Amino acid sequence: MQLSEGVDLNDVETFVRVVEAGTFTAAAAALGVPKSTISRRVARLEEALGVSLLARKARSFTVSPTGQRLHARCAPALREIAAVASGLHDADAAPRGLLRITAPHDLGSTRLFAELFIRFRAAYPGVIPCVELSMRSVDLIEEGFDVAFRPHIGQLPDSDVLMVRSLDRLAVGLYASPGYLERRGRPRTPSQLRSHDCLTHVTARRPEVWALRRRGDEELTEFAIGTALVANDFSLLIAAALADGGIGVVPMVLAEPHVLRGELCPVLPRWTGLEGQLSLLWPATRQLAPRVRAFIEFATRDITSCPGRK
Known part of the structure; x- marks a missing residue:
């Protein structure tokens, strides 16, 4: 397919395949054409555009800044074309x-x-x-x-x-292990969290404060906590709680299996974190x-x- 100014869509696809495959040989295998055809198409594209896309070496190449920009713009477009074609072909077919x-x-x-x-x-x-x-x-x-x-x-x-x-x-709820609660005691009010080791997610507004609300209420109240660990993964916070490391505010769906096994206990069950x-x-x-x-x-x-x- 010819595009404006003599650029062939097949040459563009070949260039994208070369960049993604990493070698001319791998791209040739993916497209089912000889390696010489791959080289010819890339050279023809460079000539049509008037720029250098690949800096060739003996057994490898590097992508020029212009080539990187071309790949970034064309790769999604080619995937979109393939997806549309696939959708038209499979419109009435069973999912597969x-x-x-x-x-x-x-x-x-x-x-x-x-x-x-x-x-x-x-x-x-x-x-x-x-x-x-x-x-x-x-x-x-x-x-x-x-x-x-x-x-x-x-x-x-x-x-x-x-x-x-x-x-x-x-x-979202508050949870801790039986071992931690036995060692440090169970907080009876959110204000007592200041004297506990608290495990918090990076999405908290401030790592030293938890925004909690009483069940049934809409208004959030901020309470100072004793921050012991801040992480971007709830799995780590759960693991820290299981290791007697403190009280964590985590999604109930993550904590529930551990509660059923007796590994974690709800803390301040009348309070919940930011949903x-x-x-x-x-x-x-x-x-x-x-x-x-x-x-x-x-x-x-x-x-x-x-x-x-x-």
């Missing part, structure tokens, strides 16, 4: 293929999510969930993910490129493949069984 999902490590590694993926797989055996757990903010479009689970407090920023579906509330929200995101510009649409609808129905939502 690889489903790329990203979720935060602390929530995604729970039994709740594992069972969600297993139940979805049982309902749609032609779809294979491929889950990446990460604490970083993933760019769905740039990195080619189909859907993402995002916990958040308040509203997510408006976006023209992402669709958002609210799945459930994430209720969060769990949402599902997917690219708005992408023609939804049947597997993606099926997962969005399935997860929306399934995740409402979350035991920590109330």
Whole structure:
């Protein structure tokens, strides 16, 4: 396909494949063409654009700054074209293929999510969930993910490129191990948290203060705490609490399994932390493949069984 000013879309795709594959040989194998064809297409693209995209060496290459900019703009567009073509082809087909999902490590590694993926797989055996757990903010479009689970407090920023579906509330409570409570005593009021070792998440407004509300009330009250650990992963806060390290404010869905096993105890059960929200995101510009649409609808129905939502 010819683009304006003599640029061939096949040459652009070849260049993107070369950058992502890392070698001309690997790109040739991926596209099913000879290595000489790969070299010719890249050279033709450089000539059409009048710039150098790759600095070639004996057995490797480096991508020029111009090449990096071209790849950053063209790779998502090529994935979008492929997704649209796939959507048109599969519009009436049964859901199938690889489903790329990203979720935060602390929530995604729970039994709740594992069972969600297993139940979805049982309902749609032609779809294979491929889950990446990460604490970083993933760019769905740039990195080619189909859907993402995002916990958040308040509203997510408006976006023209992402669709958002609210799945459930994430209720938050205070928990500590029996060993810690035996050694340090159980606080009877939030004001006594000042003299306790407290495990707090980085999303807290201030690490030395917890915003709590009495159950049934809407108004939050700030209480000074004895901060012992600040982390960006609730899994670490849970682990610290299990190790008799202090009192943590964590989502109930993460703490509940440990409470049932007697490993953690609710602390100040009449009080709760700042409630969060769990949402599902997917690219708005992408023609939804049947597997993606099926997962969005399935997860929306399934995740409402979350035991920590109330």
